[in-house]
Amino acid sequence: MKIVKTVDEVRAQVKEWRKAGLSVGLVPTMGYLHEGHQSLIKKSVEQNDRTVVSVFVNPMQFGPTEDLESYPRDLEADAKLVESTGGDLIFNPEPEEMYKDGFCSFVNMTGLPDALCGLTRPVHFKGVCTVVNKLFNIVKPDRAYFGEKDAQQLAIIMRMVKDLNMDIEIVGCPIIREADGLAKSSRNIYLTPEERKAAVILSKSVALGKKMVAEGEKDAKKIVTAMKELINSEPLATIDYVEMVDMDTMKAIDEVKGHVLCAMAVKFGKARLIDNFIETL
Numbered sequence: 001m002k003i004v005k006t007v008d009e010v011r012a013q014v015k016e017w018r019k020a021g022l023s024v025g026l027v028p029t030m031g032y033l034h035e036g037h038q039s040l041i042k043k044s045v046e047q048n049d050r051t052v053v054s055v056f057v058n059p060m061q062f063g064p065t066e067d068l069e070s071y072p073r074d075l076e077a078d079a080k081l082v083e084s085t086g087g088d089l090i091f092n093p094e095p096e097e098m099y100k101d102g103f104c105s106f107v108n109m110t111g112l113p114d115a116l117c118g119l120t121r122p123v124h125f126k127g128v129c130t131v132v133n134k135l136f137n138i139v140k141p142d143r144a145y146f147g148e149k150d151a152q153q154l155a156i157i158m159r160m161v162k163d164l165n166m167d168i169e170i171v172g173c174p175i176i177r178e179a180d181g182l183a184k185s186s187r188n189i190y191l192t193p194e195e196r197k198a199a200v201i202l203s204k205s206v207a208l209g210k211k212m213v214a215e216g217e218k219d220a221k222k223i224v225t226a227m228k229e230l231i232n233s234e235p236l237a238t239i240d241y242v243e244m245v246d247m248d249t250m251k252a253i254d255e256v257k258g259h260v261l262c263a264m265a266v267k268f269g270k271a272r273l274i275d276n277f278i279e280t281l
Contacts, residue, residue: 001083003075003090007138010052010091014139022049026141028132031055031092032072033081036176036184040145043173045086052139053082054091056098061127067270072189091139098134107133109163112156115250116263117274120240128153129160136168143169147176149183151261151276155247175275177203183275190271198236199268202275205230205242209262210277218256220244231266240265240272247278257281 004010014024025044029037033055044051055078062068075092082090106126112118113125136144146154158170176184181203182196191199205227212223224242231237245252247259256279263276 001079001088001090003079003092005091005093006097007093010089010138013089014052017050023142024048024139025051026135026139026144027051027053027087028135028144028146029053029055030057030071030186031078032074032186032189033078034176034184034186036147036149038081038085039176040147040173041082041085041087043171044143044145047143047171048141050089051087052089052091052141053078053087054135054139056091056093056131058098058127058131059095060099060130061124063121063123066121067187067190072186091135098131106130107160109156109160112152112159112250115245115252116152116241116243117265118152120265125153125156129156132157133160133164136166141168143171145171145173147174148172148278149175149185149274149276151247151263151278152250155250155261181207183273185273187271187273191268195236195268195271198234199266199271199273201231201234201237202264202266202273205264206262206275206277210279213256213279213281220253220256220260223256223262227262227264231264236268238267240267242266 017024025048027040027044057071059068107129108126109129118125146157154172161168161170180200182199208230209223209227217223224244228242231239242264244262247261260279261276265272265274
């Protein structure tokens with residue numbers, strides 16, 4: 001398993017693999033890897049001959065008041081996880097390698113980023129689309145792997161690939177959770193012990209919403225209201241949003257039918273955590 005820092009090194013390695021007729025998977029990450037990332041790497045290793053994991057804290061997707069500088073980083077631990085899981089190459093560029101002097105080209109999208117996380121993080125998805133597009137152009141993978149925890153991101157990437165006729169298969173992988181239900185996240189490290197206990201309210205609200213849908217509730221507002229009431233019962237939780245939307249358009253829905261995403265973002269101290277569930281009815 002190798003760690004490389006430059007675009008040229010990645011391209012040279014992938015070129016060798018291609019000459020040997022090998023397929024390539026890509027797992028884009030911002031590092032500080034956990035079992036959720038590991039599940040993506042495992043899936044890529046299963047489905048491809050070689051796997052590239054990018055570890056890059058992308059400055060373009062952070063707003064001016066967000067946690068770019070404090071975002072957790074541990075390349076040594078990341079390398080051990082990637083190697084033990086079967087990954088072949090880590091691409092760990094510096095920002096100056098990804099965004100040369102005078103960089104002024106961006107990939108943006110209308111519609112899908114204008115809801116949920118996009119409302120309070122207005123530059124986020126422009127940064128995501130731009131860096132993922134660059135990674136796709138650098139690695140040219142057969143498949144790329146993204147977690148369903150970031151469901152809006154997954155929908156946006158899938159739409160970008162479709163709209164721009166990219167010859168890449170996007171593979172979504174299920175949310176990986178702690179034993180008590182909390183979704184794995186690099187930002188969980190920000191939680192104090194008290195906030196960590198309180199954060200379980202997210203998975204409890206997900207379970208409540210899924211139960212209501214399973215029992216036949218079709219009124220999206222009733223489901224969202226019940227979930228909000230449960231979250232608000234936890235004093236340390238501050239809701240950013242809880243919404244039910246069409247998974248393909250990110251537009252709010254009144255009735256639960258079709259491909260539905262119920263997503264939330266909730267703050268516990270300085271940690272902003274997301275969770276969701278997806279239903280197809």
